[in-house]
Amino acid sequence: DSGVTQTPKHLITATGQRVTLRCSPRSGDLSVYWYQQSLDQGLQFLIQYYNGEERAKGNILERFSAQQFPDLHSELNLSSLELGDSALYFCASSVQWYDEQFFGPGTRLTVL
Amino acid sequence: GENVEQHPSTLSVQEGDSAVIKCTYSDSASNYFPWYKQELGKRPQLIIDIRSNVGEKKDQRIAVTLNKTAKHFSLHITETQPEDSAVYFCAASDQTGANNLFFGTGTRLTVIP
DSSP states (O other): OOSOEEEOSEEEEOTTOOEEEEEEOOTTOOEEEEEEEETTTEEEEEEEEETTEEEEEOSOOTTEEEEEOTTSOEEEEEOSOOGGGOEEEEEEEESSTTSOOEEOOOEEEEEO | OOOEEEEOSEEEEETTSOEEEEEEESOTTOOEEEEEEEOTTSOOEEEEEEETTOSEEEETTEEEEEETTTTEEEEEEOSOOGGGOEEEEEEEEOTTSSOOEEEOOOEEEEEEO
8 A cells, every 4th residue: 555545446427527536645745646547558647746736747638637735635637528538547646756656546437 | 758668568487587677768868767566457566766876776586777878777576476477667757857757668577387
């Protein structure tokens, strides 16, 4: 157990819908990262937050957005869902932005 | 952006033998190279990492080597055990200094008892 928690574990929804994934970092970690893992794209970096502020953006679609709250938990919002958004979404956290990252258990999103 | 290539995609070894997985990266400014192990349906677990000011790092049966000039790094697992069977991912940090990771495509390691 890495200490990073993610909810829900599984999410099944329909195309066009909107979902929110939640991540709680390890106690004391200031940085939160979101990654998407799919069979065709592999593990891809989406977005990073550090102490409440967006620090870097990767291959995140405009339909996706995220934020980090004052208690340092983070949410990833996915809207206008498409079949191709079906994937495992991982959150990772680190103490400082340059430290090693520890991954949460992931949320498996299935879009039907 | 950073491009990480990983080989081989699959690797089968006999229990007790060694396994070597190799990665190359494109951005000479990358300075952090972690390795993750992922079992089916589970989270990636950090098993070892190396920074660009070090050429080699060892942790029991696992070692990582880094050649900055050639821009490649390798994972070495000695005395393999069946529980080492998993998918292994290498990664390299990006050049922006934010330490975001770019992952290789993974190596499925099977250790045959």
